[in-house]
Amino acid sequence: MTKREFRSRTSYYIITLLAISVILLLTVIIFNNNSSKISALEEMPNYTEIKGTYNVEGLKYEKQPHLGKSDAKVKIVEFADFKCPACKKWKELNWSKLKKEFIDTGKAELFFINYAFIDRDSILAASAGEAIANQSNSIFWDFYDKLYDQQGDETQIWATQDFLLKFVKENISGIDYSLFEKNFKAHEYMLDVKEDYKTAGHFGVNGTPQFMVNGELLLDSSYETLAEAIETQLAVK
Numbered sequence: 409m410t411k412r413e414f415r416s417r418t419s420y421y422i423i424t425l426l427a428i429s430v431i432l433l434l435t436v437i438i439f440n441n442n443s444s445k446i447s448a449l450e451e452m453p454n455y456t457e458i459k460g461t462y463n464v465e466g467l468k469y470e471k472q473p474h475l476g477k478s479d480a481k482v483k484i485v486e487f488a489d490f491k492c493p494a495c496k497k498w499k500e501l502n503w504s505k506l507k508k509e510f511i512d513t514g515k516a517e518l519f520f521i522n523y524a525f526i527d528r529d530s531i532l533a534a535s536a537g538e539a540i541a542n543q544s545n546s547i548f549w550d551f552y553d554k555l556y557d558q559q560g561d562e563t564q565i566w567a568t569q570d571f572l573l574k575f576v577k578e579n580i581s582g583i584d585y586s587l588f589e590k591n592f593k594a595h596e597y598m599l600d601v602k603e604d605y606k607t608a609g610h611f612g613v614n615g616t617p618q619f620m621v622n623g624e625l626l627l628d629s630s631y632e633t634l635a636e637a638i639e640t641q642l643a644v645k
Contacts, residue, residue: 452528452565453535453595455602462603464610467623469519471600473541473548475507476517482641484516484634485620487523487608490533491567492616494629496556502631503553510638520552522604523616529567531601536572536588538597543583554579569593 469483484506488495510516522537524530533555541548558575560566573592577585591597608618612625619626621637 452568453531453598454528455531455605458531458595458598458602460599460602462599462606464603464606467519467607467611467620472519472521473537473545473552474517474519475549476511477514478517480511480514480517482510482516482638483519483622484510484638485519485521487521487613487616487618487620489522489524489526489530489616490537490555491524491526491530491559491562493559493562495617496559498617498629499553499556502634505631506634509635515642516638520548521608522601523608523613523618524601524605525616526562527565529565531598532569533567533572534601534604535595535597536576536592538600539588539591540576540580540583542591542597543588547580547582550582551576551580 467485472485506518511518520537522534524534537548537551537555540551555575558579569592573589576583576588611620617629619629619634619637621634622641624637626633626637
């Protein structure tokens with residue numbers, strides 16, 4: 409074997425070993441990432457695991473986050489999922505207009521009900537909102553606004569426990585964060601989320617966003633339809 413052949417073969421072995429090492433390293437990284445994703449998914453709640461007694465009959469306005477005057481003639485209910493892209497778009501396009509025209513004027517009061525149906529992290533995000541609303545109704549709306557702004561891909565599990573804890577810590581002020589963390593990790597408001605979901609289904613909700621005006625579920629979620637329904641109720645003597 410010549411020196412050139414020896415060097416060539418040695419280089420071949422070195423390159424082969426390096427390639428195998430890279431492949432093994434990538435395999436370990438992919439395995440660890442998949443394991444983390446599987447672990448995160450296993451920690452996600454689902455409705456069959458949430459046990460407890462609840463009642464789906466009647467709209468329990470007093471239990472929901474609300475905005476506006478309590479003596480307003482019109483009661484609006486928004487059914488939404490924090491993972492829903494259409495909900496985010498509706499908020500961006502119509503939220504300020506609804507607030508200015510009907511809520512701030514005292515004509516209508518708005519209530520929020522979770523319809524967390526897209527994936528298991530929908531339920532987790534909803535429970536975070538419930539934990540915040542339990543501390544402060546007004547701060548819930550800050551959570552509502554900012555979480556939609558940071559919404560992830562609908563097809564991905566993004567609203568994990570770690571994400572939501574970090575999100576609240578960095579973006580939501582005015583609450584007792586330690587209490588929020590304790591309640592959230594203990595899943596103390598999961599039954600409220602399930603009750604919301606079942607109540608929405610009871611009234612015919614099958615997607616998000618959907619709206620109800622004075623107990624009547626609207627046929628579509630356009631601002632025009634909502635505004636017309638509000639004006640119709642305001643005109644009733």
